[in-house]
Amino acid sequence: MLDDFPPRTDTSADPVAARTRGLRKVYGKTVAVDHVDLDVPVGAVLGMLGPNGSGKTTTIRMLLGLVTPTAGSVELLGHLMPGGANWALPEVGALVEGPGFHPFLSGRENLFRCAAAEPRMVTSDIPRAVNDALERVGLASAAGRRYRGYSLGMKQRLGLAAALLLPRRLVVLDEPTNGLDPAGTREVRAVIADLHAAGTTVLVSSHLLAEVEATCTHVAVMHRGSLVAQGELRELLEAGNAGLLVSTPDVPVAVDALRDNRMPARATPDGVHVDLTTTTAPEVVATLVRSGVAVHEVRRQRTGLEDLFARLTEAENTTARLSDVAEPQPSTEDPT
Numbered sequence: 001m002l003d004d005f006p007p008r009t010d011t012s013a014d015p016v017a018a019r020t021r022g023l024r025k026v027y028g029k030t031v032a033v034d035h036v037d038l039d040v041p042v043g044a045v046l047g048m049l050g051p052n053g054s055g056k057t058t059t060i061r062m063l064l065g066l067v068t069p070t071a072g073s074v075e076l077l078g079h080l081m082p083g084g085a086n087w088a089l090p091e092v093g094a095l096v097e098g099p100g101f102h103p104f105l106s107g108r109e110n111l112f113r114c115a116a117a118e119p120r121m122v123t124s125d126i127p128r129a130v131n132d133a134l135e136r137v138g139l140a141s142a143a144g145r146r147y148r149g150y151s152l153g154m155k156q157r158l159g160l161a162a163a164l165l166l167p168r169r170l171v172v173l174d175e176p177t178n179g180l181d182p183a184g185t186r187e188v189r190a191v192i193a194d195l196h197a198a199g200t201t202v203l204v205s206s207h208l209l210a211e212v213e214a215t216c217t218h219v220a221v222m223h224r225g226s227l228v229a230q231g232e233l234r235e236l237l238e239a240g241n242a243g244l245l246v247s248t249p250d251v252p253v254a255v256d257a258l259r260d261n262r263m264p265a266r267a268t269p270d271g272v273h274v275d276l277t278t279t280t281a282p283e284v285v286a287t288l289v290r291s292g293v294a295v296h297e298v299r300r301q302r303t304g305l306e307d308l309f310a311r312l313t314e315a316e317n318t319t320a321r322l323s324d325v326a327e328p329q330p331s332t333e334d335p336t
């Protein structure tokens, strides 16, 4: 029987929980996602960052088989989608917009329905799984209230609870802190940390840069449908680290000496800032020493993720490919 042969793909040296290649989605004249090659390494907490409309939700929905790609491939937990959905999806917990809860049922009743629909759930385990999930997201006291009376934050918590009903290999959270107060945001952060500690791979989209910097091990930055950067958070921060701060009592002399050698330098309250885009730290130090400048300290400036994000999303060359993208049009494709 065909069902006995899930469409698996080769596992490469670097195991990934999810992988897309050449992923593209076009709605009418709008290119929502274009040529996205995303890798979500096993065990990572990958933060997908991007401004509104950059294609995060569409990418996530394609990963989960909720939206059919116009082109490209998706691999989820080693299975090619959408054919492998029956094998991959039971091991994926997802919080995506519009999880389809019943408005007239309570939060707890809704979760019971979700639990009963889980192929891997043992019926006798359902009450405990539901209670644990409600506790974990801080919704136990409101669990008896009807869903339609829930605030946005409570709806988000219930969606998160549904994703946590079972241990998962991959948890996908689309803007999980949307609508949450600071306490709720902290709780989501703690849930992500717990999942990570338990070895679960987490893919989380967010526009909150500080949030991603605090919770994620990896980052993927989207801009106008394209993936403009991805990798380990630490490495991306270092790659974005294009500045050197030189402490010296001879700031004007140092600035002149560097500029004479075509090195972009400027005086700052902390010393001399040198842009390392066109030069290197050893060259800067050698030039200063040659010019008789006393160098007290040289420090690489760590750019915050916010700076990196701004630089990546503002870079003109990253947008060229999509320059002909029109304003969003009503979909001519099936929006499912």
Ligand SMILES: Nc1ncnc2c1ncn2[C@@H]1O[C@H](COP(=O)(O)OP(=O)(O)OP(=O)(O)O)[C@@H](O)[C@H]1O
Residues within 6 Å of the ligand: 027, 030, 031, 032, 033, 050, 051, 052, 053, 054, 055, 056, 057, 058, 059, 207, 328, 329, 330, 331, 335
């Ligand atoms: N069903 C649809 N029909 C038409 N256009 C769509 C549809 N879904 C998304 N789009 C368009 O695709 C682009 C990407 O949208 P998407 O929701 O994926 O971005 P996003 O990064 O998740 O944004 P946000 O942070 O605002 O949720 C946008 O221009 C959006 O208007």
